Amino acid sequence: MMSNKTPQKLKDSLLSLDMDATMEQVDFVVKGDADVTVQEAVDAVAEALEVVGKRFQGGEWFLAELVYSGEIAKSAMELLSPLMSSGASQPLGTIVVGTVAGDLHDLGKNIFINYSKSAGFEVVDLGIDVPVEKFVSAVDEYKPLALGMSCLLTITSEEVGKVIEGLKDRGNRDKVKVIVGGAALTEEFAREVGSDAFAPDAITGIDIIKKWIAS
Template structure:
């Protein structure tokens, strides 16, 4: 088993310390940080994400895996930053104004981070100005909005309208999700994508970025 496969295996097993040591060894042997990330850490996480999506793994097991990935990332990230490596993409997430529900959004954040995306989580009850400020500041590839109430889902459209008014709409893809949200609603308000759950959110984001 090569170093990259070894790292991927430790990540899949959720062994944080072993993953960290394998990454350390790989970097000491001169393996490029970018390959350690893609062929080791992300490759391991992708196997887990697929198992989670197909119902073969529970979320607590995924969280253990995410911990192992994080342990390895702490060693790799400074090298990637120094080499000006571009991340897979950046996603700004938030639950819309008036809505305090955040478990669904948090799950999406975990899955996106595990897939290698940079995630900026704005939290709950996020007003339109806060979304706009974050988009202007962070320049994300995607903004994701969540809502659990019929009386807050309408604020998703307000954010999209504000993006148009600020000439930001062309620069960022918009995905939406939450219990009362449907694919039709997403289309009606002008969102680019609809994620029916956390497991599919990563696929939706990847598809949107590939279609650019």
């Protein structure tokens, strides 16, 4: 029987990078053997990922820990999410994200998606090698609060500016915040092409979007 210490145990096991122990706690919740609600368990996972993010940003943890804790959280959420009553928790908003045309990298994008979902965002993943038009149309279709573009290659960095121009041409630039990140980009570049923010890593990107909501 799970005790009311379950959320703490869930957090502790996730932060110890212990997949088995985390899933054991989740299993208690799924079977109804816990005296905590599914929502409380979900909140515990989200809180643990907040700590992961801080450890990563503080240089205490690295990409491997970030990826693995994200995978543990994903496994936990795959079991917990279907049990959430509909409307129990409204998403913070929608983010459309993709890797620009010509670029096939997806690691950073996928980390961003994993953590954004755990933080409570609805995420539309356009994938890799995404043409300008697909980004622009997705903004039309999903009306997201933010559009995220990942770009790892210097030779494809021009695509970022093209997407922003495409948004302007469609009259949508002021309807969506644009955030960009990836090895090829810098704060200065992001500013020059007219994006709203540059994210040096996935966790900072999510922090920035949360601040946009708050303001």
